Amino acid sequence: MSLGKEIIDDRGERNPCPDEAALIDRICKGERELFYDLVRPYQRSIYLVAYSIVQNEADAEDVAQEAILKSLKHIDTFRGESSFSTWLVSITVNTARMRIRKEHKRLFEPLDGDRDDEKGEYVPRDFSDWREIPSDALEREEVRAVLAKALASLPQQYREVIVLRDVHELSIAETAKALGIREGAVKTRLLRARLRMRDLIAPVASSWTPSRNWFKKGRRPWS
Amino acid sequence: MVLNCRDVWKEISNYLDQEVEPALRRELEAHFAQCRHCTAVLDGTHNVIVLMADERAFSVPIGFNERLEERLRQEIEGR
Numbered sequence: 001m002s003l004g005k006e007i008i009d010d011r012g013e014r015n016p017c018p019d020e021a022a023l024i025d026r027i028c029k030g031e032r033e034l035f036y037d038l039v040r041p042y043q044r045s046i047y048l049v050a051y052s053i054v055q056n057e058a059d060a061e062d063v064a065q066e067a068i069l070k071s072l073k074h075i076d077t078f079r080g081e082s083s084f085s086t087w088l089v090s091i092t093v094n095t096a097r098m099r100i101r102k103e104h105k106r107l108f109e110p111l112d113g114d115r116d117d118e119k120g121e122y123v124p125r126d127f128s129d130w131r132e133i134p135s136d137a138l139e140r141e142e143v144r145a146v147l148a149k150a151l152a153s154l155p156q157q158y159r160e161v162i163v164l165r166d167v168h169e170l171s172i173a174e175t176a177k178a179l180g181i182r183e184g185a186v187k188t189r190l191l192r193a194r195l196r197m198r199d200l201i202a203p204v205a206s207s208w209t210p211s212r213n214w215f216k217k218g219r220r221p222w223s
Numbered sequence: 224m225v226l227n228c229r230d231v232w233k234e235i236s237n238y239l240d241q242e243v244e245p246a247l248r249r250e251l252e253a254h255f256a257q258c259r260h261c262t263a264v265l266d267g268t269h270n271v272i273v274l275m276a277d278e279r280a281f282s283v284p285i286g287f288n289e290r291l292e293e294r295l296r297q298e299i300e301g302r
Contacts, residue, residue, distance in 0.1 A: 044282075064287075064291065069294065073298075133270050139279065147280055162275065163275075187242070194236050194272065198267035198268050201271065202267040
């Protein structure tokens with residue numbers, strides 16, 4: 001997802017570009033209808049951040065709406081120390097977590113055994129070759145379903161990190177700030193989330209690709 | 224230092240995020256060149272990142288944007 005309105009500084013954090021800062025300034029001075037333009041690029045990813053925590057569509061939509069309305073209500077407290085995007089994600093994460101606590105759901109969600117102990121190592125379970133993603137793979141419902149099921153199976157703290165980092169495309173520093181955790185914890189959780197997603201998807205991914213289209217041996221998909 | 228597979232797995236995510244020092248990067252790439260299992264883990268982990276970032280991967284419910292903009296309209300015009 002493009003967050004092209006922003007400038008990335010040398011700490012890996014996005015700062016509002018002059019256009020976005022000017023837009024926020026005008027909203028604060030009373031041109032509130034401009035808030036649509038400010039928030040529109042982030043609507044989808046804010047919903048997905050909310051969904052990654054509350055895990056159902058109705059609650060995720062409520063949380064996303066509530067978070068975006070809160071950001072409008074408190075826009076005059078935004079100081080530009082982080083990007084608007086990171087600030088909005090923080091509000092969404094907090095709103096979603098409060099929703100879970102309020103409903104007493106998953107409050108003490110356990111990690112999935114020793115493999116998810118952040119002090120231990122994650123050992124990949126599967127070594128299937130998965131070189132290629134066919135360009136039309138995500139047009140297919142069954143592929144999207146595999147991805148959604150794999151993501152849903154992760155413990156909450158891993159879902160939060162992988163969605164902020166790989167869907168919302170926040171930096172490591174921004175993800176740490178939005179979640180209120182250390183950068184080292186972001187990296188650890190991200191590693192486990194990505195490896196576990198791969199373990200779940202790789203064994204079935206070979207069925208997505210006709211054998212004649214496999215990449216030549218030794219070539220990487222991104223090279 | 225010669226990396227073993229466990230050392231490599233711990234760094235795969237950082238490697239893909241370009242968060243490793245050049246010396247470690249060279250060690251990792253030397254290992255990938257001769258280890259089929261770690262190359263499979265690397266390729267698959269990269270593919271997870273590509274899939275997660277694709278806008279087709281996850282969608283919002285039908286009417287989500289319209290309902291959100293209606294809530295915003297009520298808030299903005301209601302004042």
